[in-house]
Amino acid sequence: MAKAIVIVGNDSGPVDLAPSAIQHTVLASVDVLGTSVVRRTVERLLRDGIESIAICCSSSVESEGFDEHPSLTILTAADPWEAAVAELARYEDRLDCVLIMRIGAYVEFDLGDAVRFFGEHSDNVVRGFDDEGPLDLWMIRPEVIDNANLFSRLQLGKSTYYPVRGYINRLRHPRDLRRLVVDSFNSRCRLRPQGSEVRHGIWMCDGAQVEKSARIVSPSFIGRDVTISEQCLVTRYSNIERDSYVDYGTVVEDTTILPNSYVGIGLDLAHSVVDGRSLVNLHHGVMLKIGDPVVMRQNKPLAGVVRSLWSGSGVDGQITAGRNQNAD
Amino acid sequence: MLTSWPVVVMQVPEELNAQEVHLFMQEAGPLLQSVRPRLVLDCSQIRSIDSAGVEMLLHCLEEALKRDGDLKLATLSPESEVILELMRVARIFETFETCDEAVRSFQAVPTDAIPEGAPWQPTVFGEMEALKQAS
Numbered sequence: 001m002a003k004a005i006v007i008v009g010n011d012s013g014p015v016d017l018a019p020s021a022i023q024h025t026v027l028a029s030v031d032v033l034g035t036s037v038v039r040r041t042v043e044r045l046l047r048d049g050i051e052s053i054a055i056c057c058s059s060s061v062e063s064e065g066f067d068e069h070p071s072l073t074i075l076t077a078a079d080p081w082e083a084a085v086a087e088l089a090r091y092e093d094r095l096d097c098v099l100i101m102r103i104g105a106y107v108e109f110d111l112g113d114a115v116r117f118f119g120e121h122s123d124n125v126v127r128g129f130d131d132e133g134p135l136d137l138w139m140i141r142p143e144v145i146d147n148a149n150l151f152s153r154l155q156l157g158k159s160t161y162y163p164v165r166g167y168i169n170r171l172r173h174p175r176d177l178r179r180l181v182v183d184s185f186n187s188r189c190r191l192r193p194q195g196s197e198v199r200h201g202i203w204m205c206d207g208a209q210v211e212k213s214a215r216i217v218s219p220s221f222i223g224r225d226v227t228i229s230e231q232c233l234v235t236r237y238s239n240i241e242r243d244s245y246v247d248y249g250t251v252v253e254d255t256t257i258l259p260n261s262y263v264g265i266g267l268d269l270a271h272s273v274v275d276g277r278s279l280v281n282l283h284h285g286v287m288l289k290i291g292d293p294v295v296m297r298q299n300k301p302l303a304g305v306v307r308s309l310w311s312g313s314g315v316d317g318q319i320t321a322g323r324n325q326n327a328d
Numbered sequence: 329m330l331t332s333w334p335v336v337v338m339q340v341p342e343e344l345n346a347q348e349v350h351l352f353m354q355e356a357g358p359l360l361q362s363v364r365p366r367l368v369l370d371c372s373q374i375r376s377i378d379s380a381g382v383e384m385l386l387h388c389l390e391e392a393l394k395r396d397g398d399l400k401l402a403t404l405s406p407e408s409e410v411i412l413e414l415m416r417v418a419r420i421f422e423t424f425e426t427c428d429e430a431v432r433s434f435q436a437v438p439t440d441a442i443p444e445g446a447p448w449q450p451t452v453f454g455e456m457e458a459l460k461q462a463s
Binding site for chain 2: 266267268269270279281284285286288291292294295
């Protein structure tokens with residue numbers, strides 16, 4: 001097998017979308033312990049011998065962070081499946097097998113074993129599945145697939161099921177994101193934190209700044225260019241992703257702080273996922289939009305303006321307890 | 329000992345922001361100035377709280393405690409609970425699932441049921457005289 005198509009950012013079937021509390025965010029494309037699931041998957045496919053990969057995304061944000069790798073093609077379209085169809089058409093009849101993945105889920109599988117399984121079966125479509133049901137992972141013979149109906153053919157058409165035996169996390173809910181972090185810290189999967197292990201169970205990336213009086217308890221992860229201010233405590237499987245800032249005296253426990261988030265002074269964050277102003281509390285099963293930028297906000301404007309803009313806001317700010325029961 | 333001070337249940341407004349706090353305090357202020365104020369705040373209507381709202385709750389509690397009274401919160405939504413936990417004030421308040429429970433909690437120890445001359449020592453230690461003899 002030489003080619004793969006990776007689809008990001010468009011759900012392909014009746015997956016459990018409603019609880020996705022960090023709305024409009026594909027969880028697989030946000031950083032987990034230093035880098036996204038999409039990027040990790042692509043890198044692993046390249047390592048396993050895939051010669052070229054087309055990454056089909058619905059927005060350029062989802063393709064961010066991919067280095068200019070000669071084996072990667074980034075295709076952006078409103079419907080990433082259309083981009084996938086166009087890519088398949090380019091292959092014509094030259095390939096015996098193309099791997100198609102929609103990420104989605106974090107799936108660890110043995111590519112060699114999957115290809116062998118595909119070769120041993122005469123079906124034109126082989127689909128991966130686990131105990132919970134089918135996965136968005138297919139191997140197809142492109143010449144026999146009606147490209148115009150690729151999406152429905154893969155979703156609904158006849159296929160042989162290939163049992164995936166590796167670690168799988170469907171990443172449907174922020175709770176799954178937390179589970180992935182904990183599983184990684186406990187070595188239950190192959191996903192490893194980026195950066196270096198500065199002390200047993202504490203990983204730090206380049207540019208991370210931890211003030212002397214702050215305390216980091218293992219296992220924890222501090223991402224690239226993160227600042228942990230004085231008197232803070234980061235503990236119990238917490239991960240603070242790149243460009244985030246945790247201000248004076250705040251406690252972060254069993255919590256994921258997604259990239260570029262600012263967490264204010266003297267707060268107590270536990271069992272949560274934070275993304276800028278959005279806070280999902282997994283213990284209570286609620287999602288809040290924090291209106292007061294002194295409490296939480298995006299750390300840096302995406303244009304890259306300096307951090308000194310922090311002060312002076314929030315006089316009229318508001319902490320809004322939004323009623324979003326979908327978070328549970 | 330006086331034990332029959334009334335427990336007042338007050339409805340907290342939907343938006344607990346600076347503006348609403350002002351109006352709420354106009355109502356709650358005189359109650360908090362009374363002797364041994366006993367307040368239950370019914371938080372079931374709260375849709376949003378800002379920092380002024382959290383500050384007001386703390387202020388009310390402080391005023392009640394100053395006068396040997398207490399303030400309890402009832403029917404907090406999970407969202408409000410998360411906000412109080414985030415701001416590190418959740419542990420300060422006694423919270424109840426219903427207003428009834430909160431009201432009953434004020435009468436949890438019926439002090440008028442204790443006879444005037446009863447010894448202050450817990451019975452597990454026995455009476456002071458018996459302790460002295462034993463020693």
